[in-house]
Structure formats: C-alpha cells, structure tokens
Amino acid sequence: PMASSCISSEAQEELSRHPCYSEEAHRFFARMHLPVAPACNIQCHYCNRKFDCVNESRPGVVSEVLTPEQAEHKVKGVAAQLMQLSVVGIAGPGDPLANAEKTFDTFRRVKQQVPDVALCLSTNGLTLYRHVEQIVALGIRHVTITINAIDPEVGRDIYPWIYDEGVRYEGKAAAELLICRQLQGLELLAQRGILVKVNSILIPGINDHHLPAVSERIKKLGAVLHNVTPLIIAPGSQYEQNGRKAPRPKELYQLQEVLGRDGMKVMRHCRQCRADAIGLLGQDRNQDFTLDKLE
Ligand code: SF4
Ligand code: SF4
Numbered sequence: 001p002m003a004s005s006c007i008s009s010e011a012q013e014e015l016s017r018h019p020c021y022s023e024e025a026h027r028f029f030a031r032m033h034l035p036v037a038p039a040c041n042i043q044c045h046y047c048n049r050k051f052d053c054v055n056e057s058r059p060g061v062v063s064e065v066l067t068p069e070q071a072e073h074k075v076k077g078v079a080a081q082l083m084q085l086s087v088v089g090i091a092g093p094g095d096p097l098a099n100a101e102k103t104f105d106t107f108r109r110v111k112q113q114v115p116d117v118a119l120c121l122s123t124n125g126l127t128l129y130r131h132v133e134q135i136v137a138l139g140i141r142h143v144t145i146t147i148n149a150i151d152p153e154v155g156r157d158i159y160p161w162i163y164d165e166g167v168r169y170e171g172k173a174a175a176e177l178l179i180c181r182q183l184q185g186l187e188l189l190a191q192r193g194i195l196v197k198v199n200s201i202l203i204p205g206i207n208d209h210h211l212p213a214v215s216e217r218i219k220k221l222g223a224v225l226h227n228v229t230p231l232i233i234a235p236g237s238q239y240e241q242n243g244r245k246a247p248r249p250k251e252l253y254q255l256q257e258v259l260g261r262d263g264m265k266v267m268r269h270c271r272q273c274r275a276d277a278i279g280l281l282g283q284d285r286n287q288d289f290t291l292d293k294l295e
Contacts, residue, residue, distance in 0.1 A: 011195060011224075014141055017086050018118060019281050021142065021197060021225055023269050026281045029086035031120070032078055034071040035063035035275040036106045037092055037099035041126050042162040042178060045242075046201065048234035052275040053092035053122075063093045063276035068102055070291060072109035077294030078278060079114045082285075087142070089120035092275030097123045097131055104131075107138050118142060122199070126164060126178055128185025136192050143189055144227075145182055146199040150217050152176040154210050158203065160238070183221060190222025197225040197267070202255060203239075204231070204247045215259045226259060227267035228252065 019026035040053065047053070052063055066074065079085050088110050090096045096103040107119050120142040121135065128145065135143065149155040155175030162174045169177055189196050198218045200211055207214075215226050231246045233239045260266045271281045279285035 008193075011193065014118065015195060015224070018120070018142055018195075019087065020120075020144075020227070020267065020270065021195065023267075025086075026269055028084060028280075030082055030084040030278070030280050031087040031089060031273075032075065032082075032085060032278045033063075033089050033091050033273065033275050034066060034075070034106055034110075035091075035093050036066050036068055036071050036102045037090060037096040038065045038094045039098045040094035040124075041098040041164065042095070042124055042174075043160050044124075045158055045160060045238040046203070046231055046233055046244075048236040049094075050236065051093075051234050053094055053124075063274055065093065066291075068105040068109055071106045072113055074289065074291060074294060075110050076113045078289050079117070081289075082279070084280065085114075085117060087118045087120050088114070089122065089142075091122040091144075091273075095124050095126070096121055097127045100127070100131060100134075104134055104138065107140065111138065120144070122146070123185075124178070125182035125185045126162060127181070129181060129188055132185075132188045132192065135189070135194065140194070142195050142197070144197045144199055145186055146201070147179075147182045147186075147214060147218065148201050148203065149175070149207050149210060150179055150183065150214050151210060152179060154207050155179055157206050183217070186218060186223060187221045195225075196223045197227055198223045199227045199229060199270075201231050202228050202247050202252055204245060204251065206244075208247070208251065208255065211255060212258055212262070215262065215264045219262075219264045223264075225265050225267050227270050228255060228259065229270050229272055232272065 015021045119140040122144040125145040152175040161170045
C-alpha cells in the first residue's frame with residue numbers, strides 16, 4: 001500500500017503486532033488498557049466526565065481508576081494468563097497526558113514487569129510536545145492523537161474550552177491552540193519514528209466535510225493510520241442537549257472510502273473499546289481479570 005512504502009521493515013513488523021494498527025493482527029493479538037488517568041485538560045462537546053474519554057473509547061460506563069501500583073499488579077496477572085497479550089495501552093478514562101506522572105510511572109512499571117509487550121498511548125495532544133523525550137526514552141512506539149479538526153472555525157464547535165499551564169482558553173482561541181499543539185505533537189513524534197495513529201470522530205453537521213482535509217494534513221505530517229469513528233453522544237453532554245445525531249453507518253463507510261482513495265491508510269475495524277478493555281478487539285475480558293481475581 002502507498003502510505004506504508006516509506007516505513008522501515010522494523011516499523012512494519014511493529015505495526016503487524018498491534019491489533020489496532022493491523023487488521024490481520026486483531027484476530028491474534030490482544031491488547032490491554034490500564035485506566036490510570038482520570039483528569040482531563042480540555043472539554044469536548046460530546047463528552048460527559050462520568051464516562052470514559054471518547055478519544056479511544058466509548059461512553060457507557062466509567063472504568064474504575066487504578067493506581068500505578070494496582071495497574072502493575074494487574075498487568076503481571078494478565079500477562080501470565082493471556083498469552084496473546086502484545087500491547088498495553090493507557091487511554092483514559094481522561095487524558096493520559098493530563099495525568100503525566102501516573103501515566104509514565106505506570107508505563108515504567110509495565111516495562112519492568114513485561115518487557116516484551118508494546119506500549120501504546122492515546123491523547124488529545126494538548127501537552128504532547130512537552131512529553132516527546134519521555135515517550136521516546138520509555139520506548140513507547142505507538143501513540144494515538146484524536147484530531148477532529150484542523151480549522152479553528154470547525155474546532156470551536158467541538159471544544160468549548162481548554163486549560164493549559166494555569167490558563168483557560170475559550171472559543172476560537174481554545175481551538176486554535178489545541179489544533180496547533182496536536183499537529184506539532186504529531187510532527188515531532190513522526191520525526192522520531194513513533195508510529196502515530198490519528199483518531200477523528202465523525203460529527204455530522206460539524207466536521208463531516210472537513211475530515212478529508214484533516215486526513216491530507218496528517219498524512220503530510222507523518223501519521224501512519226487514520227481511524228475515523230462515529231460520534232457516540234454521551235448522555236448529559238452538550239451535543240445531547242443540542243439534539244445532535246450520530247452518523248449513519250453509510251456516512252462513515254463512504255467517508256472511509258474517500259479517505260482511503262487519497263492514499264491514507266484507514267482503520268476500519270475499531271471497536272471503540274473502553275479505557276479498561278482487555279483481550280482481543282471486540283472481546284472484552286476485563287471482568288475475568290478484576291484485581292480480586294488476580295490475588
Ligand atoms: Fe472527555 Fe476525552 Fe474530550 Fe477530555 S479529551 S473532554 S475526557 S472526550
Ligand atoms: Fe483499538 Fe479502536 Fe479499541 Fe482503540 S478503541 S484499542 S483503536 S479498537
């Protein structure tokens with residue numbers, strides 16, 4: 001495929017062992033999300049903090065937050081029982097980098113316990129540029145950034161505010177700063193050889209016509225995969241109150257076709273997992289691995 005022709009064979013091998021980056025791998029390799037990151041530094045109109053972050057998951061039930069120590073214990077137990085475990089990720093329930101200390105402490109512990117698994121991180125990207133060295137140093141090879149817009153005029157209808165270094169931004173200024181940081185973070189990571197996947201949430205009436213432009217831009221900046229997922233509106237969120245609707249499956253499918261035609265590799269098998277999902281994609285075995293069962 002066109003988009004992957006300039007990826008090293010080593011990176012190609014890494015891609016093929018991650019169930020989200022490779023459609024083939026998702027049948028054989030399992031992933032595990034560790035919910036150690038409750039706080040968030042932005043507000044999305046589709047989110048309600050009572051649920052998991054939509055960056056990499058679905059609203060429905062909030063994952064029970066673990067401490068880094070509990071997460072370490074859990075990884076050890078799961079790795080011993082789940083032979084296909086190939087990826088350990090941190091995706092929430094808030095933004096992992098808004099909880100940077102806990103997130104990186106957890107990754108360090110995981111690396112010690114199970115050095116063979118790949119580490120994976122999902123973020124809204126706001127503070128990504130401040131963590132590039134840490135990500136590289138820990139050997140985190142897969143990072144997902146959720147980018148829903150590259151135009152602040154579109155972004156301002158998605159993000160009412162963001163909060164960075166003690167300052168709260170609203171309206172267009174919020175969207176401008178967030179987008180700038182997301183694209184900067186993507187470029188910095190890609191330059192360091194990190195395999196960056198971009199998630200975009202398809203929001204009818206807001207960014208449906210804009211996502212091809214997002215795809216083109218992220219491709220230029222070095223993203224290896226684009227995952228477009230349908231809007232899931234959390235109960236109690238702003239979008240629910242505005243009466244916004246999720247896209248029809250056909251709209252999503254057609255958009256994926258358009259993006260794929262321009263040479264971007266498009267993910268079509270995302271299951272919108274929870275921030276504490278364990279197992280093969282589409283099969284969540286979290287309840288088999290609760291802390292009490294691992295004692
Ligand atoms: Fe909610 Fe995630 Fe958006 Fe934060 S980044 S507001 S947790 S959906
Ligand atoms: Fe993979 Fe999608 Fe699940 Fe994330 S939400 S782990 S990209 S299948």
